[in-house]
Amino acid sequence: MEDVARVAGVSHQTVSRVLNNHPNVSTKTRERVEQAITELGYRRNTAARSLVTRRSQTIGVLGSELAQYGPSHTLLGVQQAARDAGYFVSVAGLREVTPETIKDAMAHFMDQGVDGIVVTVPHPGTFDVLKDITAQVPLVAVGSVGDEHLSGATVDQREGARLAVQHLLELGHKHIGHLSGPADWIDAVARTEGWRDALREAGLEPAALIEGDWSAECGYLEGLKIAAERSMTALFVANDQMALGVLRAFHEAGVRVPADISVVGFDDQPEAAYFIPPLTTVAQDFEELGERCIGLLLDRLETGATGTPVTVKPRLVVRATTAPISS
Amino acid sequence: MEDVARVAGVSHQTVSRVLNNHPNVSTKTRERVEQAITELGYRRNTAARSLVTRRSQTIGVLGSELAQYGPSHTLLGVQQAARDAGYFVSVAGLREVTPETIKDAMAHFMDQGVDGIVVTVPHPGTFDVLKDITAQVPLVAVGSVGDEHLSGATVDQREGARLAVQHLLELGHKHIGHLSGPADWIDAVARTEGWRDALREAGLEPAALIEGDWSAECGYLEGLKIAAERSMTALFVANDQMALGVLRAFHEAGVRVPADISVVGFDDQPEAAYFIPPLTTVAQDFEELGERCIGLLLDRLETGATGTPVTVKPRLVVRATTAPISS
DNA sequence: ATCAAAGTTGTGAGCGCTAACAATTGCATC
DNA sequence: GATGCAATTGTTAGCGCTCACAACTTTGAT
Numbered sequence A, B: 001m002e003d004v005a006r007v008a009g010v011s012h013q014t015v016s017r018v019l020n021n022h023p024n025v026s027t028k029t030r031e032r033v034e035q036a037i038t039e040l041g042y043r044r045n046t047a048a049r050s051l052v053t054r055r056s057q058t059i060g061v062l063g064s065e066l067a068q069y070g071p072s073h074t075l076l077g078v079q080q081a082a083r084d085a086g087y088f089v090s091v092a093g094l095r096e097v098t099p100e101t102i103k104d105a106m107a108h109f110m111d112q113g114v115d116g117i118v119v120t121v122p123h124p125g126t127f128d129v130l131k132d133i134t135a136q137v138p139l140v141a142v143g144s145v146g147d148e149h150l151s152g153a154t155v156d157q158r159e160g161a162r163l164a165v166q167h168l169l170e171l172g173h174k175h176i177g178h179l180s181g182p183a184d185w186i187d188a189v190a191r192t193e194g195w196r197d198a199l200r201e202a203g204l205e206p207a208a209l210i211e212g213d214w215s216a217e218c219g220y221l222e223g224l225k226i227a228a229e230r231s232m233t234a235l236f237v238a239n240d241q242m243a244l245g246v247l248r249a250f251h252e253a254g255v256r257v258p259a260d261i262s263v264v265g266f267d268d269q270p271e272a273a274y275f276i277p278p279l280t281t282v283a284q285d286f287e288e289l290g291e292r293c294i295g296l297l298l299d300r301l302e303t304g305a306t307g308t309p310v311t312v313k314p315r316l317v318v319r320a321t322t323a324p325i326s327s
Numbered sequence C: 001a002t003c004a005a006a007g008t009t010g011t012g013a014g015c016g017c018t019a020a021c022a023a024t025t026g027c028a029t030c
Numbered sequence D: 001g002a003t004g005c006a007a008t009t010g011t012t013a014g015c016g017c018t019c020a021c022a023a024c025t026t027t028g029a030t
Helices: A002-008 A012-019 A027-040 A046-053 A069-084 A099-112 A126-136 A157-170 A186-201 A216-229 A240-253 A270-274 A286-303 B002-008 B012-019 B027-040 B046-053 B069-084 B099-112 B126-136 B157-170 B186-201 B216-229 B240-253 B270-274 B286-303
Strands: A058-064 A088-094 A116-120 A139-142 A151-155 A176-180 A209-211 A234-237 A262-264 A281-283 A310-312 A315-317 B058-064 B088-094 B116-120 B139-142 B151-155 B176-180 B209-211 B234-237 B262-264 B281-283 B310-312 B315-317
Touching: A002 A012, A002 A027, A012 A027, A046 B046, A058 A069, A058 A099, A069 A088, A069 A116, A069 A286, A069 B088, A088 A099, A088 B069, A099 A126, A116 A126, A116 A286, A126 A139, A139 A286, A151 A157, A151 A286, A157 A176, A157 A186, A157 A234, A157 A262, A157 A281, A157 A315, A176 A186, A176 A216, A216 A240, A216 B270, A234 A240, A240 A262, A240 A270, A240 B270, A270 B216, A270 B240, A286 A310, B002 B012, B002 B027, B012 B027, B058 B069, B058 B099, B069 B088, B069 B116, B069 B286, B088 B099, B099 B126, B116 B126, B116 B286, B126 B139, B139 B286, B151 B157, B151 B286, B157 B176, B157 B186, B157 B234, B157 B262, B157 B281, B157 B315, B176 B186, B176 B216, B216 B240, B234 B240, B240 B262, B240 B270, B286 B310
Parallel strands: A058 A088, A058 A116, A116 A139, A139 A151, A151 A310, A176 A209, A176 A234, A234 A262, B058 B088, B058 B116, B116 B139, B139 B151, B151 B310, B176 B209, B176 B234, B234 B262
Antiparallel strands: A088 B088, A281 A315, B281 B315
């Protein structure tokens, strides 16, 4: 920086002012400094800057299952938005979610001195562990959380599930089962609730709730059982991967989709349109979710304002696995 | 740090020595200092440390298509291994891969002062842009690259493709087509070459090469054409997603798999086992790839040694989309 | 011409840490 | 008990930057 100052014929402080866009620098000086900067290929030292400003320009992203469709896309959105705003993004993925691993990752972030944290850990209870962190560093969660002021952006999954079930209801179905995600996932619970709500509103009893684990394998196994029982005419599956397994099981068991049973998935992965048959499902924009989250966090960081949580609306995509009831 | 020193009754320098595991500290003093540290909940300031050591303990990960199956798992491995080694991981995902976006991301990393960089951009030419960076910061690439000394860990994709085609050959197939990935992907080219090699070795002419774009949609569209032509008895598809589309197209067109045509995929995503029919494919361990890469990079960082690139072997997984030729 | 107010630039200190060196202590040897 | 050497601890400087404040320059009103 001293070198730049020398070349531009000013003091190091003026260079600093130019770098930080301080108002009181004459245009001529600013230009001279900027030229010196490019000429010398000067880069400001982040460490030194952080040391005195006490800000690292870094946002920590804590996530689990980061290779899954939803989380990976959320991360993409978060990362892009943060980088566009000039922040660095530090990622910590959790192999397994326990209070210890969460605390470890948080210690990691605190060591790094992150300015803010985004959490994409879709399990309830996570936030009890995180309570004391919130006091030290602004923290925003992706997805709904028990705590109102923690939550950043959410896809209204309950609404999405309701959409799916209402579609089934409109087709005349009365026996609508649900293959849910694991009960320790916030999203899974929300989708199950949406299913239950829609059924109740229609005066139907929510029966046939099966808990799955998101995997195609589980969808297949449960699908086999459902095929054997033939107790329902429609099935709402909590994600597309399980739906794939279900479709395969039904195919094997000779249960025709949608003639014998209708199936609706959730997520709208790009592959869903190429399942056999193409899957009716609920689309949600994970990238937008991530971007919104960063938007909120940055507001909080830069203006101190506690913005209201954002809700992103899901959308029903009707394809070929649903049909009016025939029997 | 001064506070810790006071509590422990030593100088700040001794505290620093304890923190850095310097040898010449008496056990008693060390214990006293450590106790003071936990007592005060002291955290060393990374910025100050970086300022003087000129190391940020941060590794930058540059990637594109980070939400895809392969890249996202690689990122997971990289991230975990780096964090285990006490490094921070800074991620920059490229929405589109152009010299400009790559340079931008690199500038981002240089600003941050990363100690090393891992690149997961599977396009040739990327590394021409990166040439001048290598001089400044150790850089390791995931996947094969033209440049020998850049490349870190690779899955031997050529070998994987050969495995797939040999399997088909053993089943008696003579007309084996290939639906490849985009020609501007290094991996796609390697797989195509493996296919061509295996065919040539068997004295067969590699015909019917179709270039795809990795998507299920493209697999579907091309699958429809292939079904209409009926010019091959087996198809080697460069990834599982396209294979899904192909399977769907064949199903629609009344082409039976594997009776009429055998299909082999690539990647072995967890879903592949639940396709209709379950997909024969080539498995590769992306997480291991990422871990190995970090291993190599850290070696380079800490010992200065230029380790040799690691090659991870892929594995053929035979399921139900391949059968001996019948016609 | 004179002064105050605003705009512009420079100076010095210090953020929290580590490296190099200086000073002290302990311990074996004579 | 004196001496030398190694092990341990303390002292000082400075990494590159921003902040607070001081100093200087311009401008415009009197």
